[in-house]
Amino acid sequence: MSKRGAAASLTVRGVSKRFGSFSALNDISLDIARGEFLTLLGPSGSGKTTLLLILAGFEAPTEGRLLSDDRDITELPAETRSYGMVFQGYALFPHMSVESNIAFPLQVRHTAPAEIKRRVGEMIERVGLRGHEKKLPAKLSGGQQQRVALARALVFEPGVLLLDEPFSALDKNLREQMQAEVKRLHQETGTTFVFVTHDQSEALALSTRVAIFDHGRLQQIGRPDEVYERPENRFVAEFLGEINLLPLQDLRVESGVASGMFEDRRLTVPAEAANGAGAILAIRPEHLGIAANTPAPQSGNAIRAALDDVVYQGGITRLKLRTAGGAPITLSLASGQAASLLQSGGPFWIHWPTDQGRLLPAPKS
């Protein structure tokens, strides 16, 4: 329950949720700042919806507390918290017109009819539904239904807006258009947005911060560039787009640089995340350089690999290579560059500067 127009902050403290013996959420703690756009990202079944329903008040946590603006709201029912929510599948009222759907939260609050009319009109304008006011939801396209759901959730100016995979049913173009619209609505309203998706590019594009979940555990939370460039574990690294993982042996740390043997070459990485005995060097495909047949570059890292496959993707081309030991390497290149390089046929030197690599703890076995 927040004042009109005032964005609220949320704090999740040690929240767990069990269904019978199944643990859907495990000791989650995170802070959501006022006006933030936080995305909950994770594969199917990782507990994103469950956390969102707990934030909204539809599910009670088995353990842990929830605070909003430093007030404990754990026991507060959903209708009193009254955060705006856009459900997976929209959950519009099928028997009410677009207008009545959007007016519903205001009517519930006994807003004066003239004020309702004004604010519903404003909202319809804002989400571009002019001319569709009298239609039933079933008569609208997916994108239009989505807009009604957004308008209905924002019209009463809630302190927090919760969105559960709002674009999963839309095609790619419409999806991008709606993403831009949601981003704009976030900027215009200044409301705190908590957004659920399993689409990593969507998460990176929209959010101020991303929280990555797997198996009911919070894996990492941070700005999009932080989680992408500096993943803390293998799950996060692999979930946020393609990455090359090179297992290192015989790890040494000297003056801030860690090094280890990969096949017959010693590779170097910044030592900040060098914890544990074994380790994996992670490097994104776009950070790799490639050179044909020349001697190994002197600075940074280099490994030798043979070409397996070329995937042309328009602006960029992806090269799939294989090292002598059989480890797969993927790298992406501007297509123009790739064409001239591929004349030579290989083998190639793959190289990258030390500070682009990232050392991940070896998976627990």
Add this chain to the structure above:
Amino acid sequence: MSRRAAFRAGLVLLVPLLLFVLLAYGIPFFGVVEWSVTEPTFGFTQYVRLTQDPLVLSVFVRTFRICAVVTVCAVVGAYAIAYLWVRGTPLQRNIAEFCILVPFWISVLTRAFGWLALLSSRGLINTWLQSIGFVSEPLTLVRNEFGVIVGMTHFLLPYAVFPIASAMRNLDDRVLMAARGLGARRSRVFWTVFVPMTASGVLGAALIVFVFALGFFVTPAILGGGRSVMIAELVYLRMFQSIDWGLGAAMSVALLLIVGLLAALMFRFLKPAGLVR
């Protein structure tokens, strides 16, 4: 298989059903229509009698009155039971299911006599009411319209549960959650979202109960005790006691036309509202 071939195959499969409907309903129905315009002489005299005979008219009026009351009672009761059945706790669900299914195992006759035993002047209810001193004279609970309404409501209520429960099952939980999340209290969610979204089931149930009730014979005959005659009983009396075949047949045809008209009207008005498919 092309669309057209599939359509043709569908037709072939439908033929036995159509034949059955024709043999079991079509031919007898035309027989009844024939009686109504030939017994005892050719013409529409029987239909004219229908609109003028005060007894027939009063029976029609009573039938509609009873059916309307029964429909309202059965649908309201069925709504409550369906709600428990679909949305109750596991225990409530089991109890509701039991209450819905058991009546189907007991014949209409047994149930009517059961009510007779309960409601008669020396039946259980009157004995109990007198023993606690609530009434001094037994109440007339049966052999009148009240008894007929009780018996018919009881019989028809389970039939009303199914369409209502099916509408409730089809309702997406998230829509109810959305309403609560937007700030509506539970009673508001119930009246502005739950009830309108299950209205199609309610109307379907009402149609079934009403149409079913119009042709009721056994229950009104036993619980009405001849004092609360409904159309079907009157048809029977005309045909088998007064041997007035023509009038009985005309009443049957009129009843059928009324039922057909009602169904058509319902569909006509419900379709634009999106309440029936």
